[in-house]
Amino acid sequence: MYILVIEDNPDLVANLYDCLEPRGYVVDAAYDARSGLRFAHDNDYDAIVLDLMLPDMDGGEVCSRLRDAGLDTPVLMLTARDTLDDKLEGFARGTDDYLVKPFAMQELDVRLQALVKRARGEHSHESxxxxxxxxxxxxxxxxxxxxxxxxxxxxxxxxxxxxxxxxxxxxxxxxxxxxxxxxxxxxxxxxxxxxxxxxxxxxxxxxxxxxxxxxxxxxxxxxxxxxx
Missing domain, CATH: 1.10.10.10 (Winged helix-like DNA-binding domain superfamily/Winged helix DNA-binding domain)
Structure with a gap:
């Protein structure tokens, strides 16, 4: 699975590499929103892990720009905000799922697998x-x-x-x-x-x-x- 991580915390990015690569993921990392948008436009990712709090742009705005550009890549938002209003706002801007920090890497893996299967239609057996x-x-x-x-x-x-x-x-x-x-x-x-x-x-x-x-x-x- 080919994923993009847009996250400005280098320690967290390193942990994601350590967790995901042994599980068969290929990971690209961008440490700011503008680099992440460029990566997303230039490559075909199975999913995007997106931090809500980025130094140069809110993660919700990043997601909106991805959707406005016609990209339907599943987005898993990482956030410290866990109120219902925060989640509703994120879903309205095109986020597919939320994971509240701190989180277990195993849960991240499970949520990514579910998002990608849903996007590929693998959950459906309809003709x-x-x-x-x-x-x-x-x-x-x-x-x-x-x-x-x-x-x-x-x-x-x-x-x-x-x-x-x-x-x-x-x-x-x-x-x-x-x-x-x-x-x-x-x-x-x-x-x-x-x-x-x-x-x-x-x-x-x-x-x-x-x-x-x-x-x-x-x-x-x-x-x-x-x-x-």
Missing amino acids: LRVGDLVYDPRTLRVERGGTVISLPPIPLKILALLMRQSPRVVPRREIERRIWGNIRPESDVLRAHISVLRAAIDRPFNNALLRTVHGIGYQIVAVDEIQD
């Missing part, structure tokens, strides 16, 4: 549908226009990711990280799996749902949702 393409996560059954489609495991995982994010364009490196973790595949491996996926869900049919956005990534989108 996914884009146009006439349907995927049932419970049975791993894929159909398009009533025709059953068979897919190998990796293209199936890519399909599920793109359908959950539809109509969003998912960057190549985000797909690679979600499928292969921190071990990045060879440069043409993702392209090969995309070709297998496209051959299965698009080529036998009249309209293509899987689109390549050159220089960025891929999306699955219904024909009537495409905006040129």
Whole structure:
């Protein structure tokens, strides 16, 4: 899991590194709000750990700017303020969860895992549908226009990711990280799996749902949702 920590306390940041990296997290740290905003815009994080009290900007304002920029990365706010009004204000500005200082690192880990699963849709077993393409996560059954489609495991995982994010364009490196973790595949491996996926869900049919956005990534989108 790839996370960004925006926190001005170097001791706390060091503790977060010591706790999270052995658990498989990849951590970037920013010690002020402006650096954190730059990191968040330049990278694709699974979650952001954001301190409410930063030297150059309130954490709530940071969260508002992230949401105004269209970033929906889950945000876990760290704060010493534990009143209901403080929490309501934070949620109104786009915070997804709160953790009151001091906190146990194990609780931080559990809350991050829950936020990321929720964002990815992993908590839901409802069928996914884009146009006439349907995927049932419970049975791993894929159909398009009533025709059953068979897919190998990796293209199936890519399909599920793109359908959950539809109509969003998912960057190549985000797909690679979600499928292969921190071990990045060879440069043409993702392209090969995309070709297998496209051959299965698009080529036998009249309209293509899987689109390549050159220089960025891929999306699955219904024909009537495409905006040129």
